[in-house]
Amino acid sequence: MLERWFPERRVFLRSDTDTRFIRLRPATQLFAFSGSALLVAWTIVATAILLMDSIGSGNFREQAKRDQRTYEARLNALSFERDNRAAEALAAQERFNSALAQISVMQSDLLASENRRRELETGIGVIQTTLRRTMKDRDAAREKATVLASAAPGTAAQTAGASAGASGGTMDFLAAALADTAQERDQIIANAKDALVQADQMAARIKQMEDQNVAIFRQLEDAMTVSVKPLDKMFRAAGMNTRNMLDQVRRGYSGQGGPLTPISFSTMGDDQSPDTARANFLLDQMDKLNLYRIAAQKAPFANPVKAGYRFTSPFGYRRDPKTGGRRMHAGVDFAGPVGTPLYATADGVVTHAGWSSGYGRLVKIQHQFGIETRYAHQSKIRVKVGQRVSRGDRIGDMGASGRVTGPHLHYEVRVGGQAVNPMIYIKAANDVF
Numbered sequence: 001m002l003e004r005w006f007p008e009r010r011v012f013l014r015s016d017t018d019t020r021f022i023r024l025r026p027a028t029q030l031f032a033f034s035g036s037a038l039l040v041a042w043t044i045v046a047t048a049i050l051l052m053d054s055i056g057s058g059n060f061r062e063q064a065k066r067d068q069r070t071y072e073a074r075l076n077a078l079s080f081e082r083d084n085r086a087a088e089a090l091a092a093q094e095r096f097n098s099a100l101a102q103i104s105v106m107q108s109d110l111l112a113s114e115n116r117r118r119e120l121e122t123g124i125g126v127i128q129t130t131l132r133r134t135m136k137d138r139d140a141a142r143e144k145a146t147v148l149a150s151a152a153p154g155t156a157a158q159t160a161g162a163s164a165g166a167s168g169g170t171m172d173f174l175a176a177a178l179a180d181t182a183q184e185r186d187q188i189i190a191n192a193k194d195a196l197v198q199a200d201q202m203a204a205r206i207k208q209m210e211d212q213n214v215a216i217f218r219q220l221e222d223a224m225t226v227s228v229k230p231l232d233k234m235f236r237a238a239g240m241n242t243r244n245m246l247d248q249v250r251r252g253y254s255g256q257g258g259p260l261t262p263i264s265f266s267t268m269g270d271d272q273s274p275d276t277a278r279a280n281f282l283l284d285q286m287d288k289l290n291l292y293r294i295a296a297q298k299a300p301f302a303n304p305v306k307a308g309y310r311f312t313s314p315f316g317y318r319r320d321p322k323t324g325g326r327r328m329h330a331g332v333d334f335a336g337p338v339g340t341p342l343y344a345t346a347d348g349v350v351t352h353a354g355w356s357s358g359y360g361r362l363v364k365i366q367h368q369f370g371i372e373t374r375y376a377h378q379s380k381i382r383v384k385v386g387q388r389v390s391r392g393d394r395i396g397d398m399g400a401s402g403r404v405t406g407p408h409l410h411y412e413v414r415v416g417g418q419a420v421n422p423m424i425y426i427k428a429a430n431d432v433f
Contacts, residue, residue: 002026006033057308064303082286085216089279092213099206106199117188124181231292234301234428245369249291249298252368298368300345300425302391304375304411305398309336312408315421321405330419331374331412338379338407340398344389345373345425353381359410360402363395369415373422376410377402 006029011022235242313333320327344365351372352364359376363383366372379399383389400407413422 006030088216096209103202113188113191245295246291249295298347300373300413302345304342304345305334307340309334331410332422333408333410335408336398338399341394342375342396344393344395347390350383350385350387353383353385358403372414374412377404
């Protein structure tokens, strides 16, 4: 079977004095062909792996950039929406207070009108009583005048004329006063009706503003929930006590001051309204979101390498690349070309920048909350001891100094002096950012 595909061949080697040949048996040819095929296949597979690794690194870097831009845009949109909702809430509260003040004034006017109407009704009653008494006196005077006229026509006529003149003047005055009082009463009643109509309209407007306030508060509460919960989850995933962390940030950002002014106290003694309680809750959530934002800048929620790299060694026990023994690896390794930029993963102060035994060229940065980050095996250090750095500041270049097998970054995160897995912080940030 082999001779069918690989017939025996002879290679002749001729010199001036001699002629020799090499016999290539079918098995030898099969072995050479198989070796060549395996070499070509291995070359193809290795090339494909390298290409896929390069493409994967590029895709990861682009995805990280896209995620960062998405998170920044999301934070900006939330901040803009939060400011708009806060402004709308303040404007609605001002409108609500103004409407309450107007209603109070209208109620005062309405009560005054009601008191005035009662006074006028009382006056009208008095005038009507006086009018009845006057009419009775007039009738009595007329009867008396008739009697006198029958007894003494001349004297009776004079007396009746005088009485009639006096009664006529009194009746005219009372009629004019009664007409003015009735007109004023009708005007007061009309004003009272208008005030009631305006009060109903104002009550409808207040109801509408209350509904708008409820919708605004609901949107603000939803926005705060969407913003605060992922950040709280991120810090808890990193094993951090969020209450102690926020208290520490609050103490560091607690400055107050201003000119001395008299203190005023409210004597109303009323409980807070539901809207006031919700507004205070939203203000508390906004303050908490701002504290989380400050804390996120001061904790290492970032990747120290932004260019292309390979993740070559995780945190934990592993086989030592030098001795082959089992040893604890207190950090993670990112392999890349010499000179790859390295960046600080959080705000802090540089406490070490120089050579350190097996670490080679090492940079230590002390952060808040008892966290320290280490960046080892650098080819060049770009910071100094005591220098303050911010997240994203370049601190050095990747290299192969110290105890290494090739250029890479050894990255550590220590909390209270104990090494923890840096990927906890990196993955927690990736879940949110």
